[in-house]
Amino acid sequence: MPTETPVPAVPRAPQGAPPVLTGSGAVLKSLELLGVTDVFGLPGGAIMPFYDELMAQTAIRHILVRHEQGAGHAAEGYASSTGKVGVAIATSGPGATNLVTAIADAYMDSVPLLAITGQVFSTLMGTDAFQEVDIVGITMPITKHSILVKRPEDVPAAIASAYHIASTGRPGPVLVDITKDTQQNSAPFIWPPKVELPGYRPVTKAHGKQIVAAAQLLADSKRPVLYVGGGVIRAEASGELREFAELTGAAVVTTLMARGAFPDSHPQHLGMPGMHGAVPAVLGLQESDLIVALGARFDDRVTGKVSEFAPDAKVVHVDIDPAEIGKIRHADVPIVGDAKDVLGDLIAAWRDLGQAADLTAWWERLNGLKAQYPLGFTPTDDGLLSPQAIIRRIGELSGPEAIYAAGVGQHQMWAAQFIDYERPKAWLNSGGAGTMGYSVPAAMGAKVANPDRVVWAIDGDGCFQMTNQELATCTINDIPIKVAIINNSSLGMVRQWQTLFYDGRHSFTDLNTGHDTVRIPDFVKLAEAYGALGIRVTTEDEVDAAIQLALQTNDRPVVIDFVVSRDAMVWPMVPQGVGNSQVQYAREHAPDWGDE
Secondary structure, eight states, X not given: OOOBOOOOOOOOOOSSSOOEEEHHHHHHHHHHHTTOOEEEEOOOGGGHXXXXXXXXXXXXXXXXXXXXXXXXXXXXXXXXXXXXXXXXXXXXXXXXXXXXXXXXXXXXXXXXXXXXXXXXOTTTTTTTOTXXXXXXXXXXXXXXXXXXXXXXXXXXXXXXXXXXXXXXXXXOEEEEEEEHHHHHSEEEOOXXXXXXXXXXXXXXXXXXXXXXXXXXXXXXXXXXXXXXXXXXXXXXXXXXXXXXXXXXXXXXXXXXXXXXXXXXXXXXXXXXXXXXXOHHHHHHHHHOSEEEEESOOOOHHHHSSGGGSSTTOEEEXXXXXXXXXXXXXXXXXXXXXXXXXXHHHHHHHHHXXXXXXXXXXHHHHHHHHHHHSOSOOOOOSSSSBOHHHHHHHHHHHHOTTSEEEEOSSHHHHXXXXXXXXXXXXXXEOOOSSOOTTOHHHHHHHHHHHOTTSOEEEEEEHHHHHHHTTHHHHHHHTTOOOEEEEEEOSBOHHHXXXXXXXXXXXXXXXXXXXXXXXXXXXXHHHHHHHTTOEEEEEOSGGGHHHHHHHHHHOOSSOEEXXXXXXXXXXXXXXXXXXXXXXXXXXXXXXXXXXXXX
């Protein structure tokens, strides 16, 4: 039987007969009652009725983007920096398909996103009408749910259901596609609507026996590691994580998606694990006898060759999504539940046990690794700037209260490594999908949600050229983000792999943006064309002054073109397809790897 699922608590409509609203009006009213205050979008033919009504209201701020992908990433940045549902709006056909990359990105990284798209008239569906695309069908594999609405009376339930699905359980994107005639026609607006979601029953509370079993395994362990994933941030469980870690004395690693879930400055933190993780974190996992995975999914970038990953470790796997447990690595104790609730139960169970193994030898080993393999970099020898040093100074001068959104590639890894993250929701990036172009619009969305925080987009010259048009959006809408372009004049991460694994054959990775007399484009001139402050930095003595000027400039966006060495590489590194025990700390070890 269908089960009624309550929508978030919102004010009820006044007593008496419900108002009659158009479908467009019903969308607006539903969003307002759900607490949505900001949306990102771009109008077109099939969504025009909605935009006509949007213009006449004042409860919801609409940010007009320059590309629908920018709307999607902005909604992601808004959501990831707040925990709220981000909302992106587009028209049918290419407008909707331009959202697909951002929707896939949100799906991979568990970002609560509501995508609302217009669709052609219901009478034209299936006729290959102008700008008709089956966006519901296209997005089914990359959403938690996709809904087609063909009647105005169904709008409140569709929007309420989508919001509920996006924000509960494992967060993720939901798409609502609304035909143009539905937007134009009218029906009584009934709120709260009857929401029926058969089969959707997220489990948040874990089974007590599993909690006790996990606590006992941890108490018996001599080399435990808490493997923390982005689910801890989505669950807002950082406080519980810190309490649990300090109670148990276990080591902690935070994945790329979990940077800030546990303070970098904490002595129990080993750093980020994975392909470009810190050596203590990589080897700590590898040598552990127990891994307590919290909201992490054993991604290939963390495990390396799965058959060789942490061979002596038992696994406690905590995740709100039962599909993740046992998918990659067998779980000795599987726990389905919300990370915040589960950690609270584990804390109570641990206190009840009142005993634990001696971890002195384990911490001697881990502290030895931390001393032997500190995070660092080799200065460049070509006279150009070291990108790692620049990013470190951005973090030091901006501080832990700032928000940092990164694109994808070398600069993403350096930003994850060389900025100290002391709090959750300070680090935004495209982890699972690895989407170039994420940074600028995500930073824009984060700044809309957090107007009093400094927000940096740390981008590469390749990524920046994919979505830099959103600087116009920022300038016009008074969204003063700071953009640091780590300009190595190439597709840096691809170039690094070509250097290491393809005998230095740099096939189609040079971008000609920074190292030649003619810069195509000239990022300073481009910034100025968009109404932003443009700065170019080529020497070390200019770095701090440029960052300080960016921090002092809050009347417009700022773009700093940092011209860096194209030969700088991301270290440490575990090559794809090998075990994590083969992590290499520096370039001189690379020949030992052989072919990828």
